[in-house]
Amino acid sequence: MAARLGLTTVSSLGPRKALLPLPVRLPSLLSSHRHFYTSLSSPISPLQLVKNLSQSQVTMSASGSDPSPISTYEKELAAAKKAASLAARLCQSVQAEILQSDVQSKADKSPVTVADYGSQAIVSFVLDMELSSGPFSMVAEEDSEDLRKDSSKEILSRITDLVNDTLSTDPSFCNVILSEEGILSAIDKGTSEGGSSGRHWVLDPIDGTKGFLRGDQYAIALALLDEGKVVLGVLACPNLPLASIQHTTQNVGESGCLFSAIVGNGAWMQSLDEGSSPTKIQVTSTADPVDASFFESFEAAHSLHDLTSNIAKKLGVKAPPVRIDSQAKYGALARGDGAIYLRFPHKGYREKIWDHAAGYIVVTEAGGVVTDAAGNDLDFSKGRYLDLDTGIMATNKKLMPSLLVAVQESIKEQQQSASLL
Numbered sequence: 172m173a174a175r176l177g178l179t180t181v182s183s184l185g186p187r188k189a190l191l192p193l194p195v196r197l198p199s200l201l202s203s204h205r206h207f208y209t210s211l212s213s214p215i216s217p218l219q220l221v222k223n224l225s226q227s228q229v230t231m232s233a234s235g236s237d238p239s240p241i242s243t244y245e246k247e248l249a250a251a252k253k254a255a256s257l258a259a260r261l262c263q264s265v266q267a268e269i270l271q272s273d274v275q276s277k278a279d280k281s282p283v284t285v286a287d288y289g290s291q292a293i294v295s296f297v298l299d300m301e302l303s304s305g306p307f308s309m310v311a312e313e314d315s316e317d318l319r320k321d322s323s324k325e326i327l328s329r330i331t332d333l334v335n336d337t338l339s340t341d342p343s344f345c346n347v348i349l350s351e352e353g354i355l356s357a358i359d360k361g362t363s364e365g366g367s368s369g370r371h372w373v374l375d376p377i378d379g380t381k382g383f384l385r386g387d388q389y390a391i392a393l394a395l396l397d398e399g400k401v402v403l404g405v406l407a408c409p410n411l412p413l414a415s416i417q418h419t420t421q422n423v424g425e426s427g428c429l430f431s432a433i434v435g436n437g438a439w440m441q442s443l444d445e446g447s448s449p450t451k452i453q454v455t456s457t458a459d460p461v462d463a464s465f466f467e468s469f470e471a472a473h474s475l476h477d478l479t480s481n482i483a484k485k486l487g488v489k490a491p492p493v494r495i496d497s498q499a500k501y502g503a504l505a506r507g508d509g510a511i512y513l514r515f516p517h518k519g520y521r522e523k524i525w526d527h528a529a530g531y532i533v534v535t536e537a538g539g540v541v542t543d544a545a546g547n548d549l550d551f552s553k554g555r556y557l558d559l560d561t562g563i564m565a566t567n568k569k570l571m572p573s574l575l576v577a578v579q580e581s582i583k584e585q586q587q588s589a590s591l592l
């Protein structure tokens with residue numbers, strides 16, 4: 172199996188689509204979104220807005236009469252797929268022309284790019300427009316603080332152009348032009364604290380920033396929490412090959428995967444290409460660790476590679492680890508490309524919910540299990556952070572019991588050798 176998946180072709184934005192004929196202006200319906208616009212020569216079709224509103228009202232009233240979980244979240248899933256796909260399009264165009272000057276440094280030293288902010292602005296805007304009824308809450312990685320500084324004027328202008336260019340490729344938004352203030356407020360819709368009550372979107376606008384900057388794997392990861400549980404997730408992985416990466420070395424073929432899951436409805440994958448159809452996916456059914464291969468972070472700073480090697484050795488895994496960036500690992504695991512995902516960050520690192528929520532539901536709905544190092548289910552209801560024991564592991568139900576034993580033994584040995592030092 173490839174130890175590292177290299178560069179794949181990234182396409183630039185397509186040509187602007189022709190403007191749709193829009194018969195009526197209806198600013199009153201748009202009033203709650205008006206702050207977004209500097210110019211709205213032909214606003215989104217009022218009919219479309221009325222349709223959106225009445226559809227969500229239907230969903231809401233249906234939810235009062237014992238809906239199945241699937242019908243409850245279908246509209247949200249469609250909006251999430253649209254938002255993540257558009258964000259992926261923006262990221263692809265930036266990755267194709269990325270310049271060192273696009274990288275800013277934040278207090279935590281993680282690189283933040285125009286694509287990070289642009290992706291968050293697009294997802295926030297599209298979700299808000301598509302699901303325009305009721306309160307909107309989102310827990311997302313980025314905020315606009317750095318972007319509001321005078322020194323960020325140029326980068327903000329670039330993000331604004333990128334977002335507007337990307338929106339113009341979608342027929343429902345081709346007449347929308349967001350202002351710089353609109354971009355900033357869309358980004359800041361992600362400052363929710365989440366928690367155990369109500370609905371909260373959870374977004375990592377680019378997961379695997381380092382992979383993105385290197386031209387490798389990254390993901391746009393979007394999930395929905397309802398009463399503290401992950402009920403829906405979408406993972407857009409623009410550089411992940413559509414074919415299994417299990418035996419791939421170099422010639423990886425077509426790339427661009429969109430994974431999705433609604434609780435109780437299985438996990439699905441489709442191409443990021445417009446008009447593609449989803450196919451149901453499943454984790455591997457292997458029960459023999461010798462056949463198992465495992466994924467871990469490409470970045471050694473993100474996971475203790477020595478510990479994970481020891482776990483794999485104890486378990487009897489023969490294949491070397493597949494090191495790739497981002498939640499693309501959860502997607503690859505969910506479709507059976509590998510059998511195990513191990514993530515053991517360095518001491519003191521606190522996992523955030525946006526780094527796992529979408530991957531978690533995609534893997535669990537594909538028949539897998541995702542737990543912390545003690546075998547506990549992940550709890551997404553505690554705010555922006557995950558409270559967990561040591562690390563995260565994901566695999567199928569057959570391998571989990573022996574994986575848990577190997578993990579606990581390895582952690583104990585690591586602690587013993589640390590106490591001898």
Ligand SMILES: Nc1ncnc2c1ncn2[C@@H]1O[C@H](COP(=O)(O)O)[C@@H](O)[C@H]1OP(=O)(O)O
Binds near residue numbers: 379
């Ligand atoms: N020191 C760190 N340890 C673990 N994870 C980190 C660290 N710094 C950043 N991350 C986050 O880990 C995730 C990627 O992990 P990996 O690619 O190794 O699986 C990303 O969410 C990344 O944030 P970001 O979303 O900013 O890229």
Ligand SMILES: [Mg+2]
Binds near residue numbers: 281282380
């Ligand atoms: Mg980051």
Ligand SMILES: [Mg+2]
Binds near residue numbers: 375378379525
């Ligand atoms: Mg992340």
Ligand SMILES: [Mg+2]
Binds near residue numbers: 312376377378379380
């Ligand atoms: Mg990120």
